[in-house]
Each structure stands twice: as structure tokens, then as C-alpha cells.
Amino acid sequence: MPIVRNVSRAVSQLLQSSGCGCGISIVPVRCIGVSPRQVASDASFHSVSFSESDHPRVLITGGLGQLGVGLAKLLRKRFGKNNVILSDIRKPADSVFYSGPFIYADILDYKNLREIVVNNRITWLFHYSALLSAVGEANVPLARAVNITGLHNVLDIAAEHNLRLFVPSTIGAFGPTSPRDPTPDLCIQRPRTIYGVSKVHAELMGEYYHYRYGLDFRCLRYPGIISADSQPGGGTTDYAVQIFHDAIKTGKFQCNLKPDTRLPMMYIDDCLKATLEVMEAPAEALSMRTYNISAMSFTPEELAQEVQKHVPELQVTYNVDKVRQAIADSWPMNFDDRNARRDWGWKHEYDLPELVTTMFSFLGSDSRIAQAN
Secondary structure: OHHHHHHHHHHHHHHHHOOOOOOOOOOOOOOOOOOOOOOOOOOOOOOOOOOOOOOOOEEEEOOOOOOHHHHHHHHHHHHOHHHEEEEEOOOOOHHHHOOOOEEEOOOOOHHHHHHHHHHOOOOEEEEOOOOOHHHHHHOHHHHHHHHHHHHHHHHHHHHHOOOEEEOOEEHHHOOOOOOOOOEOOOOOOOOOOHHHHHHHHHHHHHHHHHHHHOOEEEEEEEOEEEOOOOOOOOOHHHHHHHHHHHHHHOOEEEEOOOOOOOEEEEEHHHHHHHHHHHHHOOHHHOOOOEEEOOOEEEOHHHHHHHHOOOOOOOEEEEOOOHHHHHHHHOOOOOEOOHHHHHHOOOOOOOOHHHHHHHHHHHHHHHHHHHHHO
């Protein structure tokens, strides 16, 4: 970048020639500069290919959330334990810390994040740091900082160092004026939460950086994700995880959404599989930067009925949370994911009966072990 080099040289000469003895105030400025690669609107998508002996070097931010640990486990099996670095600002459990590389990384600390990418020769970055829907509404300034400012840091670093970047989006990226049944990949998006607004921002900024700087940006809109090895984290769809814990522990479950609230959902194994598949997909196969993915769609009442096949004594009551209900009522009821299935062969494996059986096989065995102890 000759312009940037010339400016740096001129500033250096000015500082060296200053003989007045007065202090010169230098304001640190971060700029992305001019990308070495300009991508025209009709150019083919940029991609980095890896041979079997040259696996990607992966960094996962926000790695101690619902998806990061599971993704790290999947990627380490594929690319090798030491090629996948998990990061967060929280202290990991011993089982996580000793399972593979873990480092402290604050996405709001641009310099530190940049050093991590450079020192560890990162080539793929999965950006999972975010405040979810209900939590974000309770602390909008923090959500704005983490979800938007943090994203800007990641985008700049990814563009500067030619990374392949994955940023998850969500059903929350849609709003009450979006078509809800089904919701296509491309339609009006006017979300009513800071979480949703930040995800629309991420989708558009990632696409802009792709066309402006050639950044290999890839994004999936996740439905509600259900997993057995993580606790609910403040999301509107978390009732679909809590019901399993409560069914085993107390036999009573109080749902904070109306019984007929239909939302798209997915078991975590399908979610992680889709994430790896879109990252490994040939660049020329991708017709867009952001895809819907879906597996099933159900209501709290339908889920409770399926759970009661395994725990007949489960008592379900409803105490509707107005904030979460308003959020859910603005979200899609079903996702149209035909483009993902066509472009890179997306196919889910878990429907509702398989999901419930799998959840109880994990949580039920853990509960029996705890009771025995």
C-alpha cells in the first residue's frame, strides 16, 4: 500500500526533524487502509484452499457460549487439536481448558485481538461473541459495544490478514414486517431488538467488506439452537432447552411464551455441521454471503407433548413474559432454506422426535449418575 507507506515515512521524517523541543501530540489512529485486492461486483468469490497437510488455523471468539465448545471439539477432530484456539473473557472449566488451546481474548481490545491473529497465524475466524436477545434488551449499551463495535474490530482484522470469517446471524434479524411463514433469505428486515439490529448490521457489513475488500465472509442465520451440554443463556428460544432440565429435576416446567408460539429450531449437532459445511464449501458454490438454515419448527405445546412421551408426569404451565413474547411474535415461524440446500448441499438430520430422544439420552444419563453419586 504505497500511499500508506509514504504517509508513514513523511510523519517519521517530520518527527525526526523537529528541533523546537516542544512536545508533539500524536493521536493513535486505526485505519484499515487500502485492501491489496479490490473485488468488482461481477468477480468470482475469493477463497483460500487448504491441502490435507495444511489445515486452517482457527480462532473462535466468545468460545464459552452455547456453541463455541462444541464447535471447537468438531474442528479439532477434523483439523487437529492444536490448530483450533478457543477464546473468551471468562475462565473456562477444567474440562475445556485441558481439551485444547485456550486463550483470553477481548473483542473490544483491537490491539490484543490483532496480536492473537498474527502470533498464532490464524486463517479462519469464527466470531461468536455476542449478547443474545433478552439479555441485550436489558443492557443496550453493552450489547451495542459487544455486538457492533466488537464486530468492527473483527472485520478490520479479518480483512487486513486475509482471513476466512464466519459470523452467525439469527432468526432475530427479522422483524414484524418480514414474511413469517416461510421467511426467505432476501426480504425486508426491520428487527425490534438491539440483538436483531446488530445482526442485520453484521450481515450487511460482511457483505460490504466482501465486495469492497475481497473478505471471504460467510454467515448463517441460525434458528433456535437446542443442546444438552449448555445452560440457557438469555435467549428467547431458551425455553426449549429449559424444559428438559426441569422435566428431569422437578417434573414441573413453566414456559414464558404462549403455548402456540411457533419458531424454527435446530439441534446443536445439525447447527455445528452446517457451520463447518458452509466454511468448507467451494467459494464458487456460494450464491450469497448469508443463508437461512432450518431443521424443524414447533410450538411450546408441541414440544411439551413430545417431552411427555418420555416424562408422562411432567406438569407444564404458562407464565408469559411480555418482552420475550413480543420478540418471538416478531420472528419467523418457518425458515425457507432452499438456497442453502441447493448451493452447498445442506441437509438436517434431527427432527422433533429425534431431538427429544437425544436430549434425554444425554441429560437423563447425567441425572442418573448424579443421583447415584
